[in-house]
Amino acid sequence: MMNTTNNKPPAMWQLPFDRYTLALVSGLSAVVLWRAMLPSFYYMRFIFFLMILWGLISLAISIRLVIALVGTLLTQRPALWTGWRSVVLLPAIVTLLVAFKAPMHLGFAFARPALDQVIEIDLEPRDSFSISKASVGPYSIYQQANRDCHDKNRIYFTLSNDVEAGFVYSTTGIDDLCYNSGSKGHLSGNWYWMAED
Numbered sequence: 001m002m003n004t005t006n007n008k009p010p011a012m013w014q015l016p017f018d019r020y021t022l023a024l025v026s027g028l029s030a031v032v033l034w035r036a037m038l039p040s041f042y043y044m045r046f047i048f049f050l051m052i053l054w055g056l057i058s059l060a061i062s063i064r065l066v067i068a069l070v071g072t073l074l075t076q077r078p079a080l081w082t083g084w085r086s087v088v089l090l091p092a093i094v095t096l097l098v099a100f101k102a103p104m105h106l107g108f109a110f111a112r113p114a115l116d117q118v119i120e121i122d123l124e125p126r127d128s129f130s131i132s133k134a135s136v137g138p139y140s141i142y143q144q145a146n147r148d149c150h151d152k153n154r155i156y157f158t159l160s161n162d163v164e165a166g167f168v169y170s171t172t173g174i175d176d177l178c179y180n181s182g183s184k185g186h187l188s189g190n191w192y193w194m195a196e197d
Contacts, residue, residue: 010080013071016064017083024060025087028053029094036098037107037138039165043183043195046098057091101185108167108187111137115157115191118145119169134160141166151176165195 012018032049035041041049068079097103114136131145140160147155154170154177167187168174174184174192182197 008077011071011075011077013067014077014079015083016061016068016079017081017087019083021060021064021087022083022090025057025090028056029090032094032098033103036101036103038159038162039104039167039193040162040182040195042101042104042185042193043165043197050095050098053091053094057087061087104193105187107138108191108193109137111139111167112188112191115167115169118157119155131157162195165193168192168194 012020032053035049036046071077072079118131131141134140134142139162142158142160145155145157147153151170151172153172154168154174156166156168158166164182168177168184169190170192171190174194177184177192177194179194179196182195184192184194186192
């Protein structure tokens, strides 16, 4: 129950963790989660994105707290702290999701059926082959899939919306992956992700 002087409705300055602060935090968190679906995000970029996320949230909260403090001093009406858990918990959850690469795994889960279909159709080991769809899940990929480097059983799907990254189908792993060393990892089954330096 809100306790205010003379039963007046709380002023905006009294609610530093109101829906506007939550909307700002939600928007910033959504941007980070969207970028975190791309493999190249996990090659050094995630550190900067998380620092920016927490920095902007801290700045916004600090400004709102100063306004609340000044309002309290001028009017003698107390600030109300309801909603602070949501404002702090949301970026904390986003940080954990990014740490476990959950957005990329989820994005790939939506793309995998279409990519598996491409693998089934590709029966002959040509250097490259056309694919029928330019979009798979939340990703846009080049019209060609390539077999490259040390292993002709390895197929690369370069992303149009993340040109130095992609997905790799390989039955032999990716320990000897031929690329400008950045970052790489396992997704599921014979699927991997890679991001070049």
